[in-house]
Amino acid sequence: MRQLTYAEAIREAIRNEMRRDPRVFILGEDVGKFGGCFGVTQGLIDEFGEELVRDTPISEEAIAGVAVGAAATGMRPIAEIMFMDFVTVAMDQLVNQAAKMRYMFGGKISLPMVIRLPEGGGLQAAAQHSQCLEAWLTHVPGIKVVYPSTPKDALGLLISSIRDDNPVAFIEHKLLYNLKGEVPDENEPIPLGVADVKRPGRDVTIVATGLMVHKALNAANELAKEGIEAEIVDPRTLFPLDKETIFNSIKKTHKVVIVTEEVKRGGWGGELAALIAEEIFDYLDAQIVRIGSLNVPIPFTTVLENYVIPNEIDIINGVKSIL
Amino acid sequence: MDLTKELLLDMYTKMNKIRKFEERVSELFAQGKILGFVHLYIGEEATAVGVCENLTDKDYITSTHRGHGHLIAKGGDLKFMMAELYGKATGYCKGKGGSMHIADVQKGILGANGIVGGGLPIAVGAGLSAKLRRTDQVAVCFFGDGASNQGTFHEALNMASIWKLPVVFVCENNLYGISMRQDRHQAIADIADRAMAYGFPGVTVDGNDVLAVYEVAREAVKRAREGAGPTLIECKTYRWRGHFEGDPTVYRPKEEVEEWMARDPIPRLARYILDNNIATEEELKEIEHNIISELEEAVKFAEESPYPEETSAVEDVYTDLVEEGRVR
Ligand SMILES: Cc1ncc(C[n+]2csc(CCOP(=O)(O)OP(=O)(O)O)c2C)c(N)n1
Ligand SMILES: [Mg+2]
Numbered sequence: 001m002r003q004l005t006y007a008e009a010i011r012e013a014i015r016n017e018m019r020r021d022p023r024v025f026i027l028g029e030d031v032g033k034f035g036g037c038f039g040v041t042q043g044l045i046d047e048f049g050e051e052l053v054r055d056t057p058i059s060e061e062a063i064a065g066v067a068v069g070a071a072a073t074g075m076r077p078i079a080e081i082m083f084m085d086f087v088t089v090a091m092d093q094l095v096n097q098a099a100k101m102r103y104m105f106g107g108k109i110s111l112p113m114v115i116r117l118p119e120g121g122g123l124q125a126a127a128q129h130s131q132c133l134e135a136w137l138t139h140v141p142g143i144k145v146v147y148p149s150t151p152k153d154a155l156g157l158l159i160s161s162i163r164d165d166n167p168v169a170f171i172e173h174k175l176l177y178n179l180k181g182e183v184p185d186e187n188e189p190i191p192l193g194v195a196d197v198k199r200p201g202r203d204v205t206i207v208a209t210g211l212m213v214h215k216a217l218n219a220a221n222e223l224a225k226e227g228i229e230a231e232i233v234d235p236r237t238l239f240p241l242d243k244e245t246i247f248n249s250i251k252k253t254h255k256v257v258i259v260t261e262e263v264k265r266g267g268w269g270g271e272l273a274a275l276i277a278e279e280i281f282d283y284l285d286a287q288i289v290r291i292g293s294l295n296v297p298i299p300f301t302t303v304l305e306n307y308v309i310p311n312e313i314d315i316i317n318g319v320k321s322i323l
Numbered sequence: 324m325d326l327t328k329e330l331l332l333d334m335y336t337k338m339n340k341i342r343k344f345e346e347r348v349s350e351l352f353a354q355g356k357i358l359g360f361v362h363l364y365i366g367e368e369a370t371a372v373g374v375c376e377n378l379t380d381k382d383y384i385t386s387t388h389r390g391h392g393h394l395i396a397k398g399g400d401l402k403f404m405m406a407e408l409y410g411k412a413t414g415y416c417k418g419k420g421g422s423m424h425i426a427d428v429q430k431g432i433l434g435a436n437g438i439v440g441g442g443l444p445i446a447v448g449a450g451l452s453a454k455l456r457r458t459d460q461v462a463v464c465f466f467g468d469g470a471s472n473q474g475t476f477h478e479a480l481n482m483a484s485i486w487k488l489p490v491v492f493v494c495e496n497n498l499y500g501i502s503m504r505q506d507r508h509q510a511i512a513d514i515a516d517r518a519m520a521y522g523f524p525g526v527t528v529d530g531n532d533v534l535a536v537y538e539v540a541r542e543a544v545k546r547a548r549e550g551a552g553p554t555l556i557e558c559k560t561y562r563w564r565g566h567f568e569g570d571p572t573v574y575r576p577k578e579e580v581e582e583w584m585a586r587d588p589i590p591r592l593a594r595y596i597l598d599n600n601i602a603t604e605e606e607l608k609e610i611e612h613n614i615i616s617e618l619e620e621a622v623k624f625a626e627e628s629p630y631p632e633e634t635s636a637v638e639d640v641y642t643d644l645v646e647e648g649r650v651r
Contacts, residue, residue, distance in 0.1 A: 033574055034502035057472035057508040058439050058500050086438065089473070124359035124410070126421045128437030295646045299636050300359060300421030301410025307633035313651050 002185060007040045007177040009151035010116075013158035014041070014078060016187040018048055021076060024162060025052040027063060028080030028116075037082045038118060038177050064090035064115060068098045068167075071113035076162060084119035084171065085131045098167040099142030110165040114158070120173040120211055120261055121309050127297035130305075132210075132262035137169045138239050138271065144192060145238040147171040149213035151181040153236055156190025163189065171238075173210040173261075193240035197249065201231035204319050205249040207272060208232060208259040212310065216259055219315035230319060238268050246272070247280050254285040257318045261309060264292035286322035291315060326534070328601050334376055334533050335596060335607065338368040338589050340614050341392045344401060345564075347618055348391070348408060352568045357408045361422045364392030366531075366563035369588035370495050371396035373536025374463060374556070377544040383431045383449040383462040385442030388423050389495075389562070390435030393465050398430050401621035411628035418631045419639065431460075439500075440473030442466060443492070447479045450488035450547075461547040463491045469500020471514050477521075480555065484521040489547035491540065492518075492555045495530065501566045502574035518555035530558025531588040534595065561586075 004012060018024045025048075026041060032055040035042030045053040056063050060081060067077040081087050087094065094115065102109050121130035137145045146161050146168055148154040154172070161168040198213055199220055208216040213234045220230040233249050235241060250256045256276060260269040273288045294308045345363045352361050364371065367389075375384070375396035386393040394404060399415075407414025407425050415425050426434035433449060436442045446464030453460035470476060471494055483490045494514045498505050511517070518525025524546075528539045536558055543554035561583035565572045572580075596602050637646040 029500075030502045032502070037501075055503055055507065057503065058469045059472050059474070061474055089438070089440075124421065126359060126423055126437065127419075128423065128441075129360065294637060294649060296637055296640050297419075299419040300416070300424070301418035301630060302358065303410075303630045303633050304418060304636040307636045307649070314649065317651070 001182045003180050004151045004155070004183045005177065006151045006154050006172070006179045006181070007038065009155040009183055010040050010158055010172065011042065011044065012187065013155050013162070015044060015047065017159060017162040018044070018052065023074065023076040024078065025054065025075060026078045026080065027054040027056050027066065029056055029058055029082050031055060031080050036080060038174060040177070041080065060086050060089035061093055064093035065097065067113045067115065068093055068101070068111060071111040072101065072109055076112045078114045078116060078162060080116045082118070083129045084117040084133055085128050087117055087133060094137070094143065094167070095140050099140045103142060111167050112165045114161045114168045114170050116170045116172060118172045118174050120175060121298045121305055122175045124300055124302060124305060126300040130298035132260070132293070134171055134238055135262060135266055135268045135271070138268050142167065144168045144240065145171065146192060146236070147209050147238055148236060149173070149176065149210050149234050151179065152183045153190060153196065155183050156188055157192065157236060159187060159189040160192050164192065171210065175211050190236070192237045193242055194237070195233055195235045195242035195245035197231060197245065198234045199230065199232040201229035201253070203229045203253055204231070204255040204257060204323065205246070205253045206230050206232045206257045206259060206315065206319070207246055208234060209238065210261060212259040212261055215310070215312050216315055219312040219319070222312065222316055223319060228319065228323065243275065243279070247276070250276060250280060251283045254283055255322050256284070257289040257291060257315065257322070259291045259310060259315055259318070262292055263295050264290060265295045267292050289318045289322055291318045330376065331592070331596055331601055332606070332610065334372050334537070335592055336610050336614065337372045337396050338533065338592065339611055340401070341368045341371065341395045342589060343614050343618055344395060344404070345391060347622065349564065349568060351408070351622070358410065359421050359423070360388070361408070361568045362389040362566065363562070363564045363568065364389055366583065366587070367495055367497060367560045368392055369533035369536055369592070370493070370530040370558040370560050371465070373533040374491070374493050374540040376537055377540045378461065378463065380430050381458070381460050383433055383446065383460060385433045385446040385449070385462070385464045386435045387442060387465055387467060387470070388435060388437055388439070389467070390425060391422070394425055394427065394432055394435070397432050399425070399427050399432060401617055402624040403427070405621040405625040406628050409625040409628070410630065411625055412631040412635070413624070413628040417635065417639070440466065440470045440475040443470070443475045443479035446490055447483045447488060450483060450490035451486060453489055454486070459548050461489045461491060461544050463493055465493050465495060467500060468494060468496040468498065468505050468514060469503065469508060471517065472508060480518070480521040480553070483553040484523050487550065487552035489550070490553040491543045491547055492553060493540070494555065494557045495560055496557050497560050497562045499562070499566070499575065504575070513557060515555055515557035523553050523555070525555040525557065527557045527559065530560030531586045531591065533588055533592050
């Protein structure tokens with residue numbers, strides 16, 4: 001086992017795939033010598049050169065579209081959007097082109113592309129640099145959506161995402177980049193669509209994503225002091241979704257709390273709640289609890305931002321409300 | 324040019340105000356008093372001031388992530404600006420916006436903007452509105468060399484052109500978009516050339532020469548007010564600091580920075596004022612002195628102001644609705 005940070009794990013996955021497959025290349029704003037706004041692609045230009053680690057102009061729609069075109073014609077691009085907020089600028093290419101091309105063409109084309117999307121608040125970066133927009137993407141058939149919470153998952157899932165023949169939105173949480181964690185010595189893929197139980201427990205299931213996995217783990221440690229054992233399930237990919245692992249946990253605990261950082265209204269967490277209600281309602285002993293950011297743009301100042309984004313207290317309160 | 328003493332001293336005041344404000348912000352950021360992302364305008368003062376001297380409070384501007392200079396040039400209040408950077412309830416945006424979203428709507432400042440290229444169509448909309456409302460207001464859009472590669476740039480210029488809108492596009496070409504030098508992000512030397520493709524004038528000017536900027540902007544604002552349509556002004560300038568505070572600027576040579584620092588726009592204006600006997604050295608000193616007191620008052624105001632109540636986070640999303648809060 002090695003120790004890598006989340007950012008290093010992402011870089012390691014990219015490096016691994018670029019070494020193994022000459023079709024893989026990177027494009028994005030300041031991904032070259034600058035190493036990316038969060039330093040994720042640092043050093044890759046030294047190994048692979050400017051041709052395969054391409055700095056682009058500030059043109060998100062074209063970054064996404066160029067990835068589509070390159071993927072359609074034999075390359076395997078990894079596009080970086082500097083902050084997930086800017087994916088809004090690239091939406092036509094992702095939603096109307098990347099997601100639909102294969103279907104519209106009757107299955108005659110595949111688009112092996114990854115678009116990397118750093119998301120989340122906590123940096124006092126305010127309303128246009130803090131959003132969690134995963135539901136915008138999970139809502140669109142034709143895109144896979146991956147969201148790792150640990151260095152190990154980031155490494156294995158990114159390898160799979162790059163090898164996948166479909167457009168994959170790879171979400172990263174900005175506050176996780178410096179998180180260190182154990183990573184296997186071999187760069188092995190982790191299949192998409194397989195959830196991971198991050199903590200076993202019998203009393204309540206907490207389904208959490210990204211940074212919220214860690215807040216849920218903290219909350220679970222607090223709850224354990226009171227004898228409450230929470231099981232934490234990290235879906236790791238939002239679509240395809242490993243319903244089985246999530247449902248099995250709920251069938252055991254009969255209670256579920258869903259924790260995501262996205263604003264609650266219209267979020268991916270709501271979709272999961274609906275699936276649980278539709279498919280395993282009979283197993284529930286209490287209402288489904290959803291915890292997310294308040295339905296407001298992410299404010300700048302720390303007091304407001306902390307109030308808007310869910311924390312451990314909200315998770316503990318959420319769990320206790322159904323025990 | 325009929326440059327009055329009043330005008331020249333106002334330019335001198337505003338440029339110094341921007342410089343000193345930004346230097347103070349840099350210190351406060353390093354001390355951890357100001358959080359988030361801060362992009363400083365140091366070195367580019369002549370551009371914002373030269374343009375905004377042609378505007379009234381009724382005219383509009385759209386600004387960028389590097390917006391403090393535009394705000395000050397358009398008459399923004401240092402107290403409310405500083406309080407906003409501190410994230411205090413008394414700030415321009417009640418602590419909700421921060422550096423990248425400061426706005427003073429009363430003064431026609433339609434906001435700094437965190438989205439590169441986001442302000443361009445908004446300025447065109449303000450210009451359209453002025454035209455529809457039959458006012459003689461002008462909308463000025465500040466944006467960077469990097470932003471000129473966004474689709475919004477091209478769409479906005481075209482629309483302003485076909486509708487002959489009272490818009491002045493001011494491109495602050497500071498040679499870089501973060502780490503991307505202009506010659507790597509576009510194959511043209513002068514961004515002003517792009518106006519040709521949309522059928523209106525494009526002018527390139529020394530963005531570190533406030534009088535040159537003033538003159539070019541005066542013509543463009545006049546054209547806009549008279550209904551002759553938009554102009555694209557490209558101001559060649561340079562940012563002295565990193566892209567944001569904390570950027571180690573590995574992507575540009577020291578010599579280049581030094582070369583541009585030698586073209587400091589502020590002493591250049593001072594020299595003009597002194598050489599032409601418009602004001603004395605003492606008068607200029609006094610201006611600087613007054614700015615320092617105003618600035619320190621602003622810092623004090625920010626320091627002493629309260630943070631917003633956390634529940635205020637759910638206000639201001641809509642005009643008529645308050646979102647649900649949470650109990651902790
Ligand atoms: C849509 C969008 N893409 C990328 C960014 C990240 N970003 C912030 S400022 C910047 C560079 C802007 O360069 P330029 O327009 O030349 O302005 P300057 O910073 O030089 O003043 C970038 C890429 C952003 N804020 N918004
Ligand atoms: Mg620039």
